[in-house]
Amino acid sequence: MGGSRFVQKRYSSNRPQMNGAVEAANKSIKKILVKMTDTYKDWHEYLPFALCAYRTSVCTSTDATSYSLVYGMEAILPTEVEIPSLRILSQIELSEAEWARSRYEQLNMINEKRMTAMCHG
Structure with a gap:
């Protein structure tokens, strides 16, 4: 009986071109949080508000809010x-x-x- 070996695999996104869009979204949310917080320790308290601001802001590439793209209407x-x-x-x-x-x-x-x-x- 041979010992079983665990094979470690790294899984990546099936659509690597989306990584840039995700990074851009994260960068925008981070900018919003920086403007809203006093110290880096309280960022988690402001995250829901930052996400709301991001989701209801018009994206220049689509000329629409991400909220309207998901739900088909404006918030x-x-x-x-x-x-x-x-x-x-x-x-x-x-x-x-x-x-x-x-x-x-x-x-x-x-x-x-x-x-x-x-x-x-």
Whole structure:
């Protein structure tokens, strides 16, 4: 009985040309993290936000976001839910006058909250 030998194999991607795209994506995400973090130790706390920023940013080579390429539509950002953008309003078909009035009221409310915070803070 001969001893069995384990053969160590290295597996590489079936599409080595994709390595450049992966490296470019990683480089972009790293740049975002560097701008967001104070020290290299807290990068993991900001990773979900950096990935969201990367996925919702337009890529110059495809002229689309990676989110839209995967899901077939653009992401709705949390800020667009709180303060609707023209893109969101056009989807729910509000008139321009209604949008302007609603936006004016939202801005006034924000200003009131700011003033309240300054007076009581």
